[in-house]
Structures are given as structure tokens and as C-alpha cells.
Amino acid sequence: MAADIERRLRDAMTAAVAECEPPRAIMELVRRRYRRRNRNIAAAGALTLAAAITVTAVTGAVGRQPSPVREHRAAGPLFPGGGRILFATAAGALEWLYPDGRTAQVASGFAGAAPAGPVLLAWKQTAYGFSYYTMNDDGSDIRLVRPAGHSKRVSTIDAELSPDGTRLGYDVQDVVSVRDVTDEIWSVDLVTGRKTDLGPGPGFIWRDSSAILADSRDQRSLQLVSVTTGRRTPFLTVTDQPLIRAYRQVRPRAGLPESIWADGWSPGSAPAVLAISLANTPGTGGQPAEILLRGGQVLPFAPDTDSLIQLSWGVDGMFMLHTGYGDNSVGWNSYVGTLSGGPLSRPRTLGEPWDTVAFSPHGDVIALGYGIEITAFVPVPAPACRRAGRCLHFRPKPLFGRGTLLAWAPVPAR
Amino acid sequence: MDADAGDPFEEFVRGRSARLFRLAMLLAGQNRAEAGELLEIALERAYRRRATASRDRSPEPYVRQVLVSTSIDRWRSLRRRAGQPPAAGEPGPEVRDATGEIADRDLLLRSLAALPPRQRAVLVLRYWEDLPEAEIASVLRCTVGTVRSQASRGLARLREAAASRVAERPETAAPDQPGTAVTAQAERPETGDRDD
Numbered sequence: 001m002a003a004d005i006e007r008r009l010r011d012a013m014t015a016a017v018a019e020c021e022p023p024r025a026i027m028e029l030v031r032r033r034y035r036r037r038n039r040n041i042a043a044a045g046a047l048t049l050a051a052a053i054t055v056t057a058v059t060g061a062v063g064r065q066p067s068p069v070r071e072h073r074a075a076g077p078l079f080p081g082g083g084r085i086l087f088a089t090a091a092g093a094l095e096w097l098y099p100d101g102r103t104a105q106v107a108s109g110f111a112g113a114a115p116a117g118p119v120l121l122a123w124k125q126t127a128y129g130f131s132y133y134t135m136n137d138d139g140s141d142i143r144l145v146r147p148a149g150h151s152k153r154v155s156t157i158d159a160e161l162s163p164d165g166t167r168l169g170y171d172v173q174d175v176v177s178v179r180d181v182t183d184e185i186w187s188v189d190l191v192t193g194r195k196t197d198l199g200p201g202p203g204f205i206w207r208d209s210s211a212i213l214a215d216s217r218d219q220r221s222l223q224l225v226s227v228t229t230g231r232r233t234p235f236l237t238v239t240d241q242p243l244i245r246a247y248r249q250v251r252p253r254a255g256l257p258e259s260i261w262a263d264g265w266s267p268g269s270a271p272a273v274l275a276i277s278l279a280n281t282p283g284t285g286g287q288p289a290e291i292l293l294r295g296g297q298v299l300p301f302a303p304d305t306d307s308l309i310q311l312s313w314g315v316d317g318m319f320m321l322h323t324g325y326g327d328n329s330v331g332w333n334s335y336v337g338t339l340s341g342g343p344l345s346r347p348r349t350l351g352e353p354w355d356t357v358a359f360s361p362h363g364d365v366i367a368l369g370y371g372i373e374i375t376a377f378v379p380v381p382a383p384a385c386r387r388a389g390r391c392l393h394f395r396p397k398p399l400f401g402r403g404t405l406l407a408w409a410p411v412p413a414r
Numbered sequence: 415m416d417a418d419a420g421d422p423f424e425e426f427v428r429g430r431s432a433r434l435f436r437l438a439m440l441l442a443g444q445n446r447a448e449a450g451e452l453l454e455i456a457l458e459r460a461y462r463r464r465a466t467a468s469r470d471r472s473p474e475p476y477v478r479q480v481l482v483s484t485s486i487d488r489w490r491s492l493r494r495r496a497g498q499p500p501a502a503g504e505p506g507p508e509v510r511d512a513t514g515e516i517a518d519r520d521l522l523l524r525s526l527a528a529l530p531p532r533q534r535a536v537l538v539l540r541y542w543e544d545l546p547e548a549e550i551a552s553v554l555r556c557t558v559g560t561v562r563s564q565a566s567r568g569l570a571r572l573r574e575a576a577a578s579r580v581a582e583r584p585e586t587a588a589p590d591q592p593g594t595a596v597t598a599q600a601e602r603p604e605t606g607d608r609d610d
Contacts, residue, residue, distance in 0.1 A: 005573050006541060009526070012519035013440055013542040022435035023450055026457065027427050033458040125422055281551050281558070355462055371462050 038373045079367070079377050079399055080392065081360030083410050086120075087403035088112045090372050094122060094139070097402060098411070106139035115407050116161035121168075124148075129155025132168065134190070137412070145190055146170055158201075162209040166190055167227060169212055171201045185214055187227040198225045199232060205262045213274075219259040222276070236260060236276065242298050246291050247278045250302035254280045254287035263290070263311050266319075266339075273339060275311050275319070290321055294339065303335050303344060314359035318384055320347075320366065322357075336366070336384040345381040348396055350374075358408035363388035369405030374398055423464045426473055427457060434477060440538040441485040443527030456480040479553050482539070486531040518576065525575040526568075533568035536561055 023029060077099035079085070084096045086106070094106040094113050106113075106120070110133070113122035120137055123130045132146040145168050146156055159170040169187045183201025188194070198204070204214045207224065213235055214223050221237040236243065238257045247257045257278035266273040273294040280287045288309040289302040303309070303323050312320045317339035323332070332353045335344035347366055354376075356369035364385055368376045377397040385391035431453065438449035438456075459480050460473040526534055532554065539550045540561075551558045 005569055005576065008518065008576070009522055009537065009569075009572060010541045012522040013526070013538065015519060016444060016523050017436035017439045017542075020432075020436050020439050020446075020449075022431045022453060026431050026435075026453065027424055029450075029454050030427070030457045030461050033454055034461055037458070037462075127422075129422075281556065 034371070038371060079365075079375075080379075080394065080397065081362065081365030081367070081377065081408070083361040083408055085358070085367065085375075085402075085408050086113065086115070086406040087375075088372075088406055089403035090401075093403075094120070094406075095403065096137075104138070106137065107135060107142060112404065113406055115409055117163065117165050119161070119165055121145075121159065121161050123159070130157070130159075132156065132159045132170070134161065134165070137409075143190075146188070158203060160204075160206060162187075162206050162227075164209040166209060169198070169204060169206060169227070171204065173201070185212070185225070187212070196227055196230050198227065198230050203261065205264050207265070213262045215261055219261070222260060222262050238278065243276075243278060243291065246298045246300035247289050250289050250300040251280070251287050256280065257289075264313065266313050266317065267315075273317065275313075277309060277311075292319075292339065299339065299341060301335075301337060301344065303333065312357045314366075314380075315361065315363040316387060318359060318363050318380070318387055320357055320359075336381055338384050338387045340387070342383055345384055347378050347381050349378060350376050350396055350398070356405045358405060360408055361410040362390075364390055364392050367405055367408055372404045374400055375402060375405050423461060423473070430474060430477075431457070434474075434481065437478065437538065437543065438481055438485070440526075440542055441481060441531075441535060443534070444523060452481055452484055455484050475553075478543075482535050482553055486535065521575055522572055525572050529568050529571060533564045533571075536564040537568045537572075540565055 078097070078101045079099055082099060084098050084104075087095050087097060088111060089095050091108070092110065093108040094110050096104040096106065098104075107122065109124060110122045111125045111130075113120045115137070116134075118137070119134050122133045122135060124133070126148040128148045128150055131144060131148040133142055134145050135142040146159055149155055149172075154172060154174045156170050157173050159168060161168055167187050167189055169185065172184045172186060174182045174184075183203075185198040185201050185204050187196045187198055198212060198214065200214075200217055202215055202217075204212045204225075207213050210227060212225050212227060214225050214232070216223055220239075222235045223232045224235040225232050238244075238260050243260070244256060247254070258281055259279050261277045263275040263277055266275070273292050276291050276293065278289050278291060287302075289300050290309055290311050292299040292301070301321060303321055309321060309323050312322070314320060314336075319337055319339075321335045321337065321344065323335075334347055334349065334357075336347055337344045349368060350370070354368040354370050358367045358369075359365070359380070360367070364380050366378050366380055368378065370376065375398070377399070379385065379392040379394055380388065382391050434456070435449060435453050438452040439446065442448035442452055456477045460477050463473075463476075526537060529537070535554060536550060539545045539553060540547070545553070547558050547561045550561045554561065
């Protein structure tokens with residue numbers, strides 16, 4: 001009887017939609033929707049800017065309140081927070097933008113890049129997935145470190161340089177079918193070219209330059225993998241008591257954690273902090289919590305969300321949590337915290353979910369990237385900003401048409 | 415991007431949009447306009463992320479997840495606004511149906527469309543997409559237990575609807591009263607979807 005209704009339902013659904021075709025110009029409809037959304041965000045940014053101008057005119061406020069854009073172009077900085085920002089422009093160039101409006105093109109033909117110590121790891125889109133390159137931060141000494149594959153089915157994803165820049169770790173994904181996707185992690189010594197099979201994926205992060213932390217296939221443990229031998233040893237599991245205690249502390253009604261993922265180590269010098277996420281369902285999702293581990297210290301966080309939670313590192317132990325479901329604007333919130341504990345605080349944003357985020361080098365400003373058109377700057381809220389030694393006060397400041405926000409870095413002393 | 419390379423996202427859309435649209439049709443209760451809107455929303459969100467695509471997996475699981483979550487969110491928001499769920503699609507033209515097979519399918523589909531959206535999504539992902547329970551749990555951000563219970567409740571309602579049709583069916587086939595057996599149930603507020 002049960003099998004019968006299941007079969008009939010399957011047949012009915014298959015027959016009902018077998019001839020259905022999407023609108024012919026679906027890609028054009030998608031582009032139009034994308035442009036419409038950007039216009040809306042731009043309008044929100046313009047409103048914010050208009051409010052800032054009004055406030056400035058009425059109160060004569062100066063100090064750290066940013067000036068209107070026209071005045072910025074003439075005298076003030078283009079964006080608050082100092083340093084320089086790396087963008088991937090619409091034309092496919094990697095470009096540094098300085099607060100005085102100067103730009104320095106790094107390289108062209110790249111879809112994106114991420115700073116990795118003193119160098120950049122950049123990637124290009126090809127007909128067969130991504131190819132990866134290293135280069136100095138001025139675009140010199142470009143080296144192909146991982147060519148694209150020769151098949152649309154197999155591609156390299158999640159490539160990351162080791163902390164000392166001598167190795168590349170990467171995940172080779174084979175999409176056999178929608179439901180049959182395999183991941184293999186590899187590392188290659190960039191000096192000798194020797195490759196090491198580090199076993200199955202799906203994901204990994206570098207622990208140090210000699211080992212990675214890999215997610216297990218059943219998502220119930222993290223495994224330490226030597227990049228020279230490929231040997232795996234258990235590192236953390238969902239049954240570890242300190243993790244269970246931390247999860248229960250912030251998710252008292254969620255039961256036991258069922259999955260664990262590595263989110264990454266804090267950037268910069270020691271002491272290194274490991275961020276992991278736990279959830280009470282297989283896969284990311286169900287009642288998630290972000291757990292920060294520093295030596296024996298365990299710091300759990302679980303803002304009010306029953307779905308997505310992601311972490312982005314700032315500077316000096318500062319971090320940002322973003323929560324939401326898919327990226328619906330309802331329930332999409334962001335919080336800033338520090339390793340010293342204390343309450344999380346909410347930065348002021350333009351309201352829409354953003355795509356990328358970066359902290360200023362001093363840890364006092366957050367840049368939020370909305371697609372390739374808009375970057376918004378907002379102050380780091382208190383109490384997290386006190387970690388940076390100063391709290392700025394200004395309204396969200398938009399910057400238009402610079403490209404996809406990739407990174408925010410100090411200006412190197414040369 | 416290399417000069418000779420096609421845009422990978424456009425290739426993805428070309429290759430997979432028909433399948434994704436069919437999924438959207440089922441999630442939207444065969445309302446074509448609603449399905450088109452769902453697909454547009456989901457693809458636009460994936461399009462936004464294309465610049466950072468090397469950090470992500472294939473866009474398909476993401477698009478599928480947005481389709482499901484948006485279908486549930488839109489149903490809830492429309493229901494709050496209008497006091498009732500969005501209407502299912504119009505029935506197709508009348509077809510001679512000597513064995514009652516088409517009427518049976520039609521009733522099942524109408525009953526499916528009348529289910530609460532999470533139950534409907536579970537049944538569509540399970541029996542049309544053929545996803546394992548763990549993956550459905552991941553898409554719906556719930557436990558495997560919840561997936562099982564939602565599937566069981568959804569199937570029970572479909573079975574009730576099918577049984578009521580058999581009971582009402584006269585020897586000579588009369589036009590169905592589509593969906594009446596389950597519509598009243600579907601208008602109840604959703605309960606039991608959350609685990610906490």
C-alpha cells in the first residue's frame with residue numbers, strides 16, 4: 001500500500017512536469033533581476049548618504065563623521081579605515097584601491113584572489129573550471145600552480161596556500177551526477193612539484209604548513225592529515241565532551257551535535273584560534289553554533305538563528321558572524337564579537353544580505369561587498385571596536401562601481 | 415576569463431534550468447508563474463556569487479536549496495498577507511480517461527499542491543529528486559527524523575485523498591471534486607516542523 005502511493009506519486013510528478021520548460025530568456029531575466037537589486041541597494045546607499053549630508057549640514061558635525069562623496073574626492077579619503085582594498089573589477093582585473101582614490105592594477109584576466117601571507121593566490125575561470133596562480137601583491141612573478149582540468153566534470157575547488165606559501169592544498173571535485181559528487185584533497189609542493197594524495201574531502205583548512213584539518217565524509221569528525229605522508233589521525237569529534245558542553249551551553253534544546261566542520265584559523269600571529277561549527281543535523285544547518293577554540297579555552301556562540309551561521313575573521317581576535325537562511329533578507333543578521341568574550345553586537349548595514357566582508361587593518365571599520373557594484377563601509381560597533389582601541393561613529397558609506405570586494409590590507413612599507 | 419571560454423554560469427543555466435524549473439513547478443504546486451519567479455530568484459542569488467565561485471561547490475545544490483527555502487518563505491508570507499496559501503496551477507484540458515489513471519494523477523498532484531510547503535518539499539525531494547533523507551534534512555535544515563515524519567504525514571494525506579476518490583468514484587466516471595479532501599487540512603497552520 002505504502003509502496004503503491006509512493007510509486008503513483010512518483011509517476012504523477014514525473015508526468016506532470018515532463019514537458020515543462022523554463023522561460024526562454026531565463027538568463028536575461030536573471031540579469032535584469034540582478035540589476036534591479038543593485039539599483040535598490042544603490043538607492044538605499046544614496047538615502048543613507050543623503051541623510052549623512054543632512055546631518056552634517058544641520059549639526060556641523062565634523063570629527064570622524066565622513067563627508068559627502070564630492071568633498072571626499074576633493075580632499076577627504078574615498079573610504080574610512082585606511083590601508084588598501086583589493087577588488088576584482090568588472091573588466092577582470094585585480095586592483096588595489098587606496099583611500100586617496102589612487103588605484104594600482106595587479107593583474108588582468110583573473111576572477112578573484114586572496115592574500116596568503118606576502119603573496120596572492122589568484123584564480124581564473126576557464127572552460128574547464130578554475131586555474132590557480134600565485135603572484136606578488138604588485139602582480140610580479142606570476143606562476144601557474146594548479147592548471148584547470150580537461151573535463152567539465154572534474155574541477156579544482158577550495159585551493160588554499162599553506163601559511164608559509166610553500167604548498168598548495170586543493171580539492172578535486174568530480175561531479176558524476178547531481179547526487180554523486182566525490183572530493184579528493186591533494187597537496188603539491190610548489191618547489192619540487194611533488195603531489196600528495198590527502199584522501200577524501202569534502203573540505204579542509206591548513207593547520208600549519210605541515211598538516212591540514214579535513215572534514216570527514218560522515219561529518220562527525222575533523223581529521224589531522226600530514227601533507228607529506230597523507231596519514232590521517234582523529235583531531236576533534238562530535239562526541240568530545242568539551243564540544244558537547246559548549247554546544248549545549250548555547251543550544252540547550254537542540255540535543256547532541258551531529259556534525260562538525262572546520263571554519264578556519266584566526267589570521268595573524270599566535271595565539272592561533274580554531275573556529276569550527278557544530279549542528280544537530282548531518283551537514284551544515286540544523287541549530288548551528290560557532291565554537292572558537294584557543295588552547296584549552298572554548299568559546300561558543302549561537303545567535304538567534306535556526307539555520308546558516310558563518311564566521312569571518314577580522315583583526316586581533318575580532319570576528320563577524322552572519323546568520324540567515326539561504327540568503328533571504330529575513331533573518332539575515334550580522335554580529336561582531338571578540339575573543340575576550342562578552343556580548344555580540346550588531347553593526348549597522350544597508351539591510352540586504354551582502355556577499356563578501358573585510359575588516360580594516362586597524363579593526364575599526366567593516367567593508368561589506370554587494371556584488372560587483374557596491375561596497376558599503378560601516379563602523380565596527382561597540383564593544384568589539386574597543387579591542388581596536390577606538391570606536392568610530394559614522395553612517396554606512398557606500399562606494400560604487402569598484403568591483404567585487406576581495407580583501408583589505410595594510411599598505412606595505414617599501 | 416579566458417577568451418575562448420564560455421561563461422560557466424551561463425552554461426550551468428543552459429544545462430540545468432529545465433530540470434530546476436520542473437522542481438520549481440512541483441514546489442509551487444504547478445503554478446507556472448510562481449515557479450518562474452522562484453527559479454529567477456534562485457538563479458539570481460547564485461549569479462551574485464559567481465565571482466567567488468571557486469570557494470563554492472557546483473551552484474546546483476545552492477540553487478536547489480534557495481528554491482526550497484524561498485518556496486516555503488513565499489508561501490508563508492503570501493498566506494500571512496492573503497489569509498490563504500497561493501493557488502495551485504490551473505488544471506489542464508479535459509482528457510478522456512477510461513481507466514481513471516489521469517484523474518488519479520490529477521488528484522494526487524492537487525493533494526500534493528495543497529500540502530503545507532515543507533511536507534510538499536519533502537515529498538518532492540524524496541520522490542522526484544530521489545534525494546536521500548540525510549540530504550533532504552540538510553536542504554531543509556532539519557533532522558532526518560523530521561524528514562521521515564513529514565514524509566509520513568504527507569503520504570498519509572495523499573493516501574486519504576486517494577482513498578476518498580475511490581470511495582466516491584461511481585461506476586461511470588464523474589468529474590472529480592479536486593482537492594476538497596485535503597484543502598481543509600492544508601489550511602491548518604503548520605505544526606511540528608521544528609524540532610526544538
